[in-house]
Amino acid sequence: MIYVIVEHINGKIEDITYEMLGKAKSMGGGVTAVLLGSGVEGLASQLGAADNVLLCQSPELTEFNPQANCKAAASVLAGKNDSIILVGNTSMGMEIGPGLSAVLGMPLISYVTDISDGSVTSSLYGGKMSVQSAVDGGYIASVMAGSFPAESGMLEGSPNVESVEAPDLSDVKVHFVKLIEPEGGDVDITQKEVLVSVGRGIQNEDNLEIVQELADKLNAALSCSRPIVDNKWLAKSRQVGKSGLKVKPKVYLAVGISGAPEHIEGMKDAECIIAINTDENAPIFDYAHYGTTEDLFDVVPAISEKL
Amino acid sequence: MNIVVAIKQVPDLVEELELNDSGTDLDREWLKFKVNEFDDHALEAALLIKDAHGANVTVIALDNGLDIDKALYAAAAKGADRVIKVTGDFEGYVSTHKAAKALAGVIGTLGADLVMTGVQAVDDRDGQLAVLLAHQLGVPHVTVVTDIQVNDTSATVHKEYGGGMIGEFTVDFPAVLGIQAAAETPRYVPVAKVRRAMKSTNIEEIGGDGSGASAGTEVTKMYKPETGQGAEMLSGSAEDVAAKIVEIIRSKGI
Numbered sequence: 001m002i003y004v005i006v007e008h009i010n011g012k013i014e015d016i017t018y019e020m021l022g023k024a025k026s027m028g029g030g031v032t033a034v035l036l037g038s039g040v041e042g043l044a045s046q047l048g049a050a051d052n053v054l055l056c057q058s059p060e061l062t063e064f065n066p067q068a069n070c071k072a073a074a075s076v077l078a079g080k081n082d083s084i085i086l087v088g089n090t091s092m093g094m095e096i097g098p099g100l101s102a103v104l105g106m107p108l109i110s111y112v113t114d115i116s117d118g119s120v121t122s123s124l125y126g127g128k129m130s131v132q133s134a135v136d137g138g139y140i141a142s143v144m145a146g147s148f149p150a151e152s153g154m155l156e157g158s159p160n161v162e163s164v165e166a167p168d169l170s171d172v173k174v175h176f177v178k179l180i181e182p183e184g185g186d187v188d189i190t191q192k193e194v195l196v197s198v199g200r201g202i203q204n205e206d207n208l209e210i211v212q213e214l215a216d217k218l219n220a221a222l223s224c225s226r227p228i229v230d231n232k233w234l235a236k237s238r239q240v241g242k243s244g245l246k247v248k249p250k251v252y253l254a255v256g257i258s259g260a261p262e263h264i265e266g267m268k269d270a271e272c273i274i275a276i277n278t279d280e281n282a283p284i285f286d287y288a289h290y291g292t293t294e295d296l297f298d299v300v301p302a303i304s305e306k307l
Numbered sequence: 308m309n310i311v312v313a314i315k316q317v318p319d320l321v322e323e324l325e326l327n328d329s330g331t332d333l334d335r336e337w338l339k340f341k342v343n344e345f346d347d348h349a350l351e352a353a354l355l356i357k358d359a360h361g362a363n364v365t366v367i368a369l370d371n372g373l374d375i376d377k378a379l380y381a382a383a384a385k386g387a388d389r390v391i392k393v394t395g396d397f398e399g400y401v402s403t404h405k406a407a408k409a410l411a412g413v414i415g416t417l418g419a420d421l422v423m424t425g426v427q428a429v430d431d432r433d434g435q436l437a438v439l440l441a442h443q444l445g446v447p448h449v450t451v452v453t454d455i456q457v458n459d460t461s462a463t464v465h466k467e468y469g470g471g472m473i474g475e476f477t478v479d480f481p482a483v484l485g486i487q488a489a490a491e492t493p494r495y496v497p498v499a500k501v502r503r504a505m506k507s508t509n510i511e512e513i514g515g516d517g518s519g520a521s522a523g524t525e526v527t528k529m530y531k532p533e534t535g536q537g538a539e540m541l542s543g544s545a546e547d548v549a550a551k552i553v554e555i556i557r558s559k560g561i
């Protein structure tokens with residue numbers, strides 16, 4: 001049996017859940033979805049790819065809670081150490097995966113991009129290395145979003161729903177306060193045909209001028225990788241990736257971006273990806289359609305000049 | 308308030324990564340290492356709390372046989388009050404499970420209100436440290452944290468989800484936080500200041516024990532990925548490349 005931890009927020013099941021359900025189904029042997037929450041029985045009908053749903057409800061699980069969800073998941077899965085457990089390598093899954101590993105004493109493999117018989121593949125070193133781990137018996141795999149097609153897990157079906165009693169969660173020391181929706185930005189980068197996207201290769205804030213000029217000439221928006229936002233050089237609404245936005249422009253020009261898995265997650269479906277990066281081994285070239293290792297400070301102004 | 312920050316070194320990805328002879332790990336002999344960038348953010352987040360409210364900041368790292376002393380001196384120069392090197396059998400690659408056990412054994416004796424470390428590292432194949440550490444210590448955890456407000460007994464933190472959505476939580480002390488980003492860019496410390504810290508700082512050495520804890524699985528193969536066909540590389544001078552890029556963009560009807 002393969003267990004899939006269902007991820008949902010604001011009443012909506014996240015795509016990662018469908019990716020994992022689809023993959024689990026293709027592995028054979030039966031799929032059980034583990035659904036934690038409160039008033040979420042309705043979501044079970046959206047888990048048609050699963051054979052069974054283990055439903056664990058408690059007021060303390062109304063909103064995701066790092067400690068309560070770990071404790072509940074561990075209680076539901078207690079004694080299943082010989083099974084495969086799939087959890088998203090997401091913000092929620094990064095609490096539950098290690099939590100389950102610690103409580104159940106099961107091996108954990110993170111950044112998982114593929115699973116085959118006896119072997120689990122992870123992406124490490126910022127996407128520069130793939131690693132295969134031998135598995136034999138039960139383990140927890142923390143799956144990177146975008147590794148499997150979500151469509152394959154979006155099946156009609158009526159899984160058998162079994163309610164499981166929640167453990168005592170009254171001693172939980174983490175308390176949910178509120179969800180804060182992201183602020184809208186001045187431009188919606190998800191709606192642009194062309195994005196000029198800038199990464200840490202730009203070195204400093206003043207240099208943004210050259211990519212802004214190029215974006216202006218292309219009637220494109222400027223987007224970026226996470227460090228640019230962490231440095232407060234551009235607004236959060238410009239960030240592409242796991243904790244930013246998913247974009248699918250016609251043209252995505254990646255300038256000085258290495259292509260870490262968390263960035264790739266947000267842009268790999270762009271129609272045409274062009275990467276400018278001086279490191280010929282940068283993972284961005286594995287996803288780009290066109291690439292150059294010329295210096296961005298030479299190429300970017302030269303493109304602007306020709307437009 | 309006592310804050311403990313756990314840091315570690317990871318291979319600097321700017322360098323070319325080579326495989327060892329058996330193809331199961333990096334060839335570590337010539338690798339350049341640097342402090343995990345998210346651990347740098349964890350230290351910055353701790354120092355910001357110290358600046359605003361006063362706090363005792365201890366930085367702790369496993370002695371991995373590399374130049375961890377330099378990282379600890381740099382932490383002292385930035386404002387850490389105490390730096391600890393956990394000695395023991397930690398050479399080469401150390402799994403997160405083993406690191407969590409060894410660190411927890413020492414951190415558990417330090418009376419920490421908050422333990423902070425980076426949300427992830429580029430090599431944590433068997434899971435991220437923060438949550439494993441919390442379970443070893445038997446305290447609550449929140450990871451992927453971007454904002455921290457503290458009072459005497461608890462912290463209010465922002466945990467980032469996908470799409471920029473944030474969950475706000477309070478967490479009672481003692482607790483472990485996995486830090487995604489500090490509110491400020493990690494402070495820069497000039498070399499001269501690190502040199503001064505080397506003279507005035509005592510790196511405490513405390514024995515640690517990670518035995519019995521492991522990833523639970525073995526690596527059978529490490530390799531450079533080849534996803535899809537890879538990019539068509541544009542040749543020629545920067546000017547030529549620029550002309551080709553313009554042509555490609557135009558061909559998309561832009």
Ligand SMILES: Cc1cc2nc3c(=O)[nH]c(=O)nc-3n(C[C@H](O)[C@H](O)[C@H](O)COP(=O)(O)OP(=O)(O)OC[C@H]3O[C@@H](n4cnc5c(N)ncnc54)[C@H](O)[C@@H]3O)c2cc1C
Nearest residue numbers: 199200201225226241242243244256258263277278279296
């Ligand atoms: C939970 C979590 C969520 C995350 N979410 C996101 C996210 O949503 N989006 C995101 O982007 N990241 C995200 N990250 C961060 C991610 O792990 C990487 O740290 C980040 O993507 C790296 O950004 P970068 O490519 O700009 O920087 P780097 O990795 O430092 O790459 C800079 C690149 O610039 C190149 N370069 C340098 N100089 C030049 C030059 N002169 N000309 C051309 N090229 C040059 C270098 O070769 C290098 O490849 C997340 C991380 C975590 C832990």
